[in-house]
Amino acid sequence: MRQANRRLTLKSNRVRRALRLLPLPLSIAICLPAMADEKPVNWDLCPTTDVLPLFDEAPKADKAAAAMRDQLPTDIEGDQLSGTSTTPQYQGNVALKRGDQFLGTDNLRFDTESGNYIAEGNVRYSDSSIRMIADRAEGNQESDTHKISNIHYQLVSRRGNGGADSIDLQGAVGQMHRSTYTTCDPSQPVWKLSAPQIEVDNDEGFGTARNAVLRIGKVPVLYAPWFKFPIDDRRQTGLLYPQLSMSGRNGFDYAQPIYFNLAPNFDDTLTPRYMSKRGVLLDNEFRYLYEGGRGQLDTLYMPDDTLRARSRGKVEYSGYHNIDSNWQARANLFWVSDERYIEDFSNRLLGVSASNLQSTAGVYGTGTTWTAGLMADRWQLTDYTLTEASLPYSRQPRLFATWEQPFGRWFEAGVYAEAVRFTHDDIHLKDAGFDRTGVTLAQPGGSRLDIKPYLSMPLAGASWFLTPTLAWRYTAYQLDKALADSLGGERNPTRSMPITTVDAGLFFDRETTLGGKSYLHTLEPRVFYLNTPYRDQSALPLFDTRAFTFSWGQLFRDSRYTGADRQNDANQLTTALTTRLLRESDGREKLSASIGQITYFDDSRVTLDSAEAIVEKGKSAWVADVNWALTDRWTLGSTYQWNPKYRQEDLASLRARYLLPKDGVVNLNYRYRRNASTGTDQLKQADFSFLYPINPSWSVVGRYYYSLLDRKPLEIIGGVQWDSCCLAVRALARRYVKNREGELNNSLQIEFVLKGLASAGQDTDRTLRRAILGYNRDDLYLVPPSNIAAGEDDYDPNQIP
Incomplete structure (x- = not known):
């Protein structure tokens, strides 16, 4: 029993x-x-x-x-x-x-x-x-x-x-x-x-x-x-799995990582790498971690790169330390041995387009109503076709602070403030062959104080909002003598002006039925008025200021420039309208469409320099954006800017995406941009990419990225993937632009994924996720950064809440 x-x-x-x-x-x-x-x-x-x-x-x-x-x-x-x-x-x-x-x-x-x-x-x-x-x-x-x-x-x-x-x-x-x-x-x-x-x-x-x-x-x-x-x-401590690849630039490429477990909270990975067409290098990654912070130091040394007949190297550090609950110290430091390093050691188009590296270090704080920081940065040239004149000014040091607080029952008060010293490396001139001529030009700098207090009255109801704001901007300089002489001789120029804005909008909605399904249909008109008097700013330097690319976000800013060196005069009104269709069963946005335009009541005479034309009285380009989910698989999108002055488009983009069963995807994109001031085409590109599952085991991937202006491909990818219960194999052939002369490089990437054990070969997943949006379905739901968003180290006094 x-x-x-x-x-x-x-x-x-x-x-x-x-x-x-x-x-x-x-x-x-x-x-x-x-x-x-x-x-x-x-x-x-x-x-x-x-x-x-x-x-x-x-x-x-x-x-x-x-x-x-x-x-x-x-x-x-x-x-x-x-x-x-x-x-x-x-x-x-x-x-x-x-x-x-x-x-x-x-x-x-x-x-x-x-x-x-x-x-x-x-x-x-x-x-x-x-x-x-x-x-x-x-x-x-x-x-x-x-x-x-x-x-x-x-x-x-x-x-x-x-x-x-x-x-x-x-x-x-x-x-x-x-x-x-x-x-x-x-x-x-x-x-x-x-x-x-x-x-x-x-x-x-x-x-x-x-x-x-x-x-x-x-x-x-x-x-x-x-x-x-x-x-x-x-x-x-021990060997990690090797990395193998083959390319026209590097030849046979073999890297063998060696891992060193130095302590419970720090380690090191040394990677000897052999490239049959270039030589041998050592790459090293050191990491540390503790309760209040972490960091990573990456170094590379190549004693003789036959591609350039010289030694190469890099140093890269990133880390942070939490001082307390409000303050953090962090640094991102970069150094490379020469101006072609990024181009020669990158297998992405970014390596061709990157012209500089920025290093930053500072202490940053944030609280309920304030932010502050003390930092410094430096730029290094990574484009051999340019000189140091193309580099931005370094900020050494920079102190900034912001504060905002409700004031009484109806008002909100705040202030932006920044004090910064601008320095710049000397300019080493080059000849027609991009070699240094031995002639060096000193680049003077200066200091700048910028303060912008404001008072706003945010009013809102269930279907409306109204926010009038009054700001005052004061900017003062202390310039090096050589720079002051080039601008008229004034070493301590100043600028002071009021800035008035009124932002207002309405929200209308109604229930409607389309195709037997219930939707919430919204209509959202919005107006934004900006008034700023003219101030002559020709005696002010240009340290860190550029014009924003005209876009939807620019319709609602109080300056068309980033940085404090220019504040444009304005007497203008933005009118915009947005409409949406929201599916009531799950809240999914079926359709969104927006259109807007700025009406300039007076000429805006402030410019960056003599090469920039003034903004004349009249109408800006129409800005329109449409996104339409035809089905749960088909989505279409378009952004369009029509310039009434030149009676042609300044920008056009078309986007189409189809989600195939079994995680397949097809993307088709067209991009066009014209320089409105010169009337020349800046960009015209077509981009087609796909992941097509043939059956549960086999799928093909590809990308054809083509410049219509240059009449040449920027990147071509073709590949096949085989999957089984426990093994996956990916093979990719790539042809892509490898340098600024437009020369193309060929490469072959093969990866074996033994599921539950390891993968050997190149990281093809990283290549495909970059080239094919939706290769990993989760990437479709990431929100891309705005082209006008400020970075974590940026001081942005031109955006009034």
Whole structure:
């Protein structure tokens, strides 16, 4: 008869110890995939059945029970109990349970005096992380030695499974003999990792495999006579997986990362890299972490790059330190050895277009009603076709603060303030071949104080808002003599002026039905009036000020310039209208359309320099934007600017996206921009990209990014992806612009993803996510940054709340 829930005291403690040790040899099954990629793994193509089905007698997996298993007693059940009190023997459906742990067997006998035990016949073990079956388990509790024979296991969360002929345990150290690991279904063993001997040290947290072989199908593709690996979350010094690629610029490209676990809170990764067409380099990444901050230092050194016949290098640091709940110190520092470094070491179009690097360091604070900071920055030239004259001024140092606070019942008061010293590197002139001529021009700088207090009265109701605002802007300079002489001789010019704005809008909505579905239809008119008197600013320098690109956001700003060196005069009114269709069942926006225009009642005479034309009395370009979700899969969008003065468009863009089943996507984009002042085309591009699933296993990817002005491609990508339950392979061919001369580079990227183990080759996922919007579906729901948004270090006094 089954003896249900019979509890033992001393005996249960010894059985509890056996239960704790039984799964330890199987830590190899957990450690083999320890170096797996962090990308979410797709197991959709795997069979729905488990390799080892759930044991009926086992308790339900419970993380809470797993956490406190050591404090729980062990329950033993069996059909028959025989033997003596010192040598009890359970027979028939023996089950030991403790928390989330379960051990089942046909027969269990042990000697409470000697500590010997034997479990044989249909041995089964499971807990929250693993299930296993074995023929026999025996050992001694006192000497803490154990041997388990003919094991098969399955990891519950990772789908990993495999087996071993036997496992020997001596305390926390174990040996596995003829062990295997795979995440494939046994009926389809696409890949398998096997080793005749694996040693595991649970106290030290590492394992050592000897003569390990990785097979894809029946073909051995990797042999390791010896390697050491972590078996838990503790980091271990050793080799990481290599990176391989082939390109026209680099040739055969091999990088081998070496990881150094220096301390619990800092580590280092040294990566020797060989490029057959360029030479050898060393790349290093040092990271640290502590309770109040973290940081990372990246360095690279290449003693002889045959591409440029010189040594190359970089230093990059980023980190922060939390001083207290309000203040933080942070830095982002960059240095490269030469002006072609970014171009030569980047495989993206950004490497061709980037012309400078900015380094910043400072202390920043924020509170409920205020922000403040003290920082400095510096710029480095990374475009060999330019001189230092193209670099922005460095701010060394810069102090800024903002404050806003409700004032009384109706008002809100605030102030923007900034004090900054501008410096600039000397300009080294170049000849027609972009070589330095030896002629150097000094670039003078100066200091600037900018203060902008304001008072506003925000009024609002359920369907309207009205916000009149009055601001006063005072700007004062102290210029270096050479710069002052070039601007008329005044070393301490000032500017002072009032700025008046009125922002008002209405909200109308109604319920409507389209195609049998209920929608909320909104109509949102808005007006924005701006009045600023004219001040002659020709004696003021241009340190950090540029004109904003005209866009929807520009319709509602109180200046068309970023920076404090120019404040345009204005007597203008913006009128705009937005309408939306919101699906009432789920709130999804079916349609949004906006249109707006500025009416200039007077000429705006302030300009950046003589090359910029004044804004004449009349109408600005119409700005329109439409987004339409035809279906839940089809979306269309367009942005358009029509200039009535020139009777043609200044900007046009068309966007179309179709979401295919099985995470496929097709994107089609067209972009056009014209320089309104010169009438010349600035940009005309077409961009087509797709991820097309042919069937559950095969898919093709591609991108064709073409410049219609230059009549040449900017990037072409073609690739194929194959996916299975446990293995994925991606192969990409790329052709892209590699330098400012417009030369094209060819590359081939291949990546093997052994799901639950690792990936080898290039990171094709990063390439495809950049090139194909929607390659990762989650990327479609990220909000892109506004083209007028201020950065975290930017002082933006031109946007009145």
